[in-house]
Amino acid sequence: RLAIDDAGAGYSSLKQVVGLLPEFIKVDRSLIADIHRDRHRQALVAALAGFASEIGASLIAEGVESRAELSWLRAADVALAQGFLLGRPAPAWSPGLVSRRPVRRPQLDRLAARVHDASTRRGACETVAAHLFRQGGLMPSVYLAEGDRLRCQAQRGLWQVLDGMLPTAGITGRTFRTGQEIWIDDIGAEPDYLEAIPGVVSELCVPLVSDDEVVGALNVESLVPLAEEVRDHVRECAELLGERLGDLPPEQSRIPMRRLAHTAASLAAVEDASRTIDAVVSAALELSGVDSAMLLLDPGRDESQLADGHRRTVGPLADALSTMTADELARLRHVLEPLTSCYTAGDATGLTVTASTSLREAGARAVVALPIAARGRRTGLLVLASTEPVPLGPEQVEPLELLAILAGSCLETATTVEELRNQARRDALTGIGNHSAFHERLRDLGVQRDVALIVADIDDFKQVNDTGGHLLGDQVLRMTTRELLAALGDPDAVFRIGGDEFAVVLSGPRARRAHVELIEREIRRNALPMLGRHGASLSLGVAHRRSEETLIDTLERADARLYLAKADKPLRFDGDAPLSRRGDPTASRT
Structure with a gap:
């Protein structure tokens, strides 16, 4: 202040x-x-x-x-x-002698003239809100119905704007829904109260009636009890505003669609969830003019369980956004539940929005919070913040609301596409990468030199199916996968590339010969006893990438070593005891 x-x-x-x-x-x-x-x-x-x-x-x-x-x-x-x-x-004054200065009641004709001069509905609402605020001690806000939401047209004295309110939310929503005035002299006992500033004691909400239809509500909050003459004056202002609204046509959208058109096209073209998040954050910064942003997916989850891909923060307030506590996020989600946005009212000396104390302490002077939703379900949270005061109003926030709606849809689509792609890359029986994912992995490695490939084939697998049935065969494939994963410790390195064929891709330091030999021994030690109990065995072929060699050539050499190993009849087990050893297992490596 x-x-x-x-x-x-x-x-x-x-x-x-x-x-x-x-x-x-x-x-x-x-x-x-x-x-x-x-x-x-x-x-x-x-x-x-x-x-x-x-x-x-x-x-x-x-x-x-x-x-x-x-x-x-x-x-x-x-x-x-x-x-x-x-x-x-001097002796203390009696509390009964101390009374609040009554709000002066200026002549209505001056206000009526100003309201009549307003050429738009928002202008008329601004005139009434400014008039009530000038009386001292009153914090007015005016809401008009737009579609299925109540949109804030004007506000004075409050620290944050609660916009896009459902008619089922708060005292304002109840007044609009019922068409009845609501006066609350003890706000602490009111369960429907939505806090826009701390310390409010009394609230009066009057329906705005135009042509016998409730079109909105005039709400006044105060830090002291509202006297009867003040309430009378608010009612007179509401009546005056309602009459004027009937003479003014609904306003055309002021949303700068050109600013959103490029963003919409860009978002629709992105099919990767991570890049979609980046595009949403970039667009939000451009539309709002703030310098920091956070997009948080699935904020209802335990914050400690959120992967890096679920949260993106940028700007000078990125650290503060990243460290918003679970309690702050939960409270912010609760505030936004009946709203389309909540944003700083423009007073740089007051608090920012609800549940953003850590942002305020980090230097935030303007904050916008918007829910991300898809198909009627809240799926995320977009928080924008600035280290400098930024004028925020419908012209700035409504495009962000549309962006949030678009973001929810695009993120859901990108996530679905990504899930389908992952499913297409996964073997349905074992859950590891399939033949397509294996070759995609080889392409991703490009010209990287340090690469080793291990191919594995279950010997006598047809006998397992013929004697135990296909259900047992499926079980053996899953158990073989489990043993390979135990030896590797990396689920993205193991692939099922055929009926009973597997492949392992090692790169970087893990492709060194000593490490590959260690993994080969682990695979044999883990898988052979299990397979032996079912009358099967395992053959391996290993190849290290040579200079100027394509990975397809490396794979062909690994396959060749595999067939040499199968011809040499690798170790076979009956239970845990070896029955025979023919050939040298080291012959499968090159």
Whole structure:
């Protein structure tokens, strides 16, 4: 909140007062001394009081020393004072004698003229909200129905905007839904209350009626109980606004579709979920003008279980966004449940949006939070933040809401495509990569030199099927896969490339000969006893990539070594005991 000290003296010029539009103006003692006797001072302070009323500020009289000064200031409607008169030792005042200064009730004809001059519905709503805010102590917001949502048209005094509200949400939604005024004098006991600023005590929500139809709601919140005359004035403002809304046509969308067209085309062309996330974050930064962003998929999950691919953060506030606690995320999801967006109201001296304390402490001055949804289900969260104050309103936020809708659909499509691709790469029986995935892996390795291939074939597998049936054969294939994975420790390195044929791809340091020989021994030790119990065995062929050799050539050499090993009849087991050894297993390596 902004206050100007020593108004009328020093550097607190009238130019500064007009330019800054503070919420508190402290009048210097030099203007207060003997003001009850000085008409010149009276005229100046009265003018300041009128200016303060116009902008919704409060005057503070500095250095009040006499009852005569205080009496004149009270008559001039100067709300606050400090000085020796008020600070001298005296018995405590009775609480019953302390009352809130009533909100002044200006003539409605001046407001009516301004509302009548408004050429748009939003302009009329802005006029009424600004008028109520100038009365002091009132925090108004105006919502109009657009489709199945209530959209915020104007707001004053609150720290965040709760926009795109469902008619089933909050006091505003209930007022619109029932068409009945709601006055709550103890907000703490109201379960439907949606907090836009802490400390609210009382709330009044009046339906906006145009041509006998409820078209929205005028909501007023206050940090003190709302007096009857204040409530009467709010009702008069609502009636005046409702009448004017009936004369104004619904506004055409102000959303800059050209800004979204390129984004929509780009997102639709991306089929990879990770790149889709990057594209959404980039588009959100461009549309909003902020410098930091986070896109979080499946925020309902335990934060500790989120993989890197589920969260993307960029910008100077990336660390703060990455470390938002599970409680903050859960609270933010709860706030957004009935909304399409929640964003900073533009007051850089207040808090940002609900549940963003860590962002505020990290230097965030503007925040926008939007839900990501697909087919009616919330699937993620988009949070934008800026280290500098950024003007936020419907023109900036509504394109972001459309982007969030588009992002939800595109992310679901990209995820589905990715899942289908993964399924197409996976062997349905064993769950490891199939023949197609194996050759894709070879292509991905390109010209990398350090590559080793191991091919494996189950000997006498037909006998397993013929004697035990295909169910046993399937079980043997799954158990063989399990033993290969146990030896490798890398599920992406093992592939089933044929009926009873497997392949292992090793690259980098793992392709060194000593390491490959170790893995080969592990495969034999793990798989041969199990296969022997079912009357089968395993043959292996190993090949290391040679200089200037394609991996297809390497694979052909591994296959050749495999068939040499099969011809040499590798180790066969009956249970755990070897029956015979013919040939040298080391002959399968090259």
